[in-house]
Amino acid sequence: MNGTEKGSRESAAVKRYSMKAVSMRTGLTPHAIRAWERRYGVVSPSRDSNNRRCYDEGDVERLTLLHKATEAGFHIGSIAGYSGDELRDLLTEMPGRSGKPSPAAYIPPAGMDGEVSRIPEGYVEKFILALEKMDVKTLDSLLAAAEIALGRNVLVDRVVVPLMERVGDMWRRGEIRIAHEHLATQTVRTFLGGLLSSQGTYPGAPHVLVTTPSNQVHELGALAAAVAASSEGWNVNYLGPNLPAEEIAGAVNHFGSKAVILSLVYPESDIMVENEIRKLRKHLPGVPFVIGGRARQSYAQVLKETGAITVDDLYGLRRALEALLR
Known part of the structure; x- marks a missing residue:
């Protein structure tokens, strides 16, 4: 040869x-x-x-x-x-x-890659300015640039989550129109969906199902949680928002999910949501529930009653998922 x-x-x-x-x-x-x-x-x-x-x-x-x-x-x-x-x-x-x-751990040494901002809060401010102008192209490019500069976890934790809280506050105060809020929501939803679909599956890794219960229609918290869980090496089955307990249980049984993540954002203290969580526990007596979202505290009693794991933020979610694998 x-x-x-x-x-x-x-x-x-x-x-x-x-x-x-x-x-x-x-x-x-x-x-x-x-x-x-x-x-x-x-x-x-x-x-x-x-x-x-x-x-x-x-x-x-x-x-x-x-x-x-x-x-x-x-x-x-x-x-x-x-x-x-x-x-x-x-x-x-x-x-x-x-x-x-600590937040300081996310800020790299001065002088590195000066053409791209490396401070998460800077992206939030730029996004708000572009949103006020309804500049769709800039909104998309800011999220893409933040992913490259900051990494996925920092992007979601310190750009996406505070950004959407800020947008919600601005809308409630009448500082932006409902069209602005819808544009921000759709832009972030599309971006997070792209992140989730790009992460693929992990052979042999456990499955986790992510959704919101019936009457909880806000989905960005659940979608952010799905991205976070996927980054931790779980195979994520994301089913969107507003799913009845019977459907959640059926999907968990189908996928063989090791845990269920639920996001509770709005409304607070809703009897229908409480009953859905109780019903879900009856259907899935041995499956851990990991529950977050800004409305979670208003459901403290039913979450304690059903043995749910509550988390304050995405960092807490990651640690809870890590503990479930031990």
Whole structure:
């Protein structure tokens, strides 16, 4: 066998992955992968005969490590040059890994990647300004830029959640029209849905079902919880809002879900919602319920009665899910 033939066979033996496959395996959106390549040169994929990107196993591993590091609060611009071993060490030895990160942990060193804001609150302010102008293109681009700069967990925790709280407050005070509120909701819903669908499934991982009970029609909290659960390695079955107890129970039995996440936002202290939670517990006596949302405290009695795990925020949700796997 000559050298050319050997090289050709060795090349053919290297498995290559499409952008879609890499996105599914790493949990990164195609937009984020392309941006990281262009801005930071984190990987250098080859091209197939149709000029489409092709990634090898090393590229996938590196992107996965970088994604985990950004989810932990490190800015991509400050770790893009790290080797695989350095990234693994960073994730293993990260200070405060078991504790709740402080807001300061999310802000990278000064002077890194100056063209992109790295302070979560800055994105909220820019989004509000664009929303007042009903500038749809800017709204979309701000969320995409925040994902790249901050990582998925920080984006959801410190941009999306406070943003929607701010929009709701502005609408209640009459500072924006209902059309503005609807535009913000639809923009964020579409974006979070894209994040969730890009994360794919994890072979052998447990399933968790995410929804809201009947008469709870606000879904962004549930959708954010679904993204958070998927980032923690769960296979998420997201069914949208306003689902009757019987349907939730049927879906849990179908998927073999290890837990149910419910979001309670509005209305508060609703007898119908209380009865739905009691009914759901009767249908699913051994399945953990993890319940959050700003209306959760008004349902404290029924949540205690049904043995639900209550969480204050997405960080608490992640820790609750982590505890369920022990």
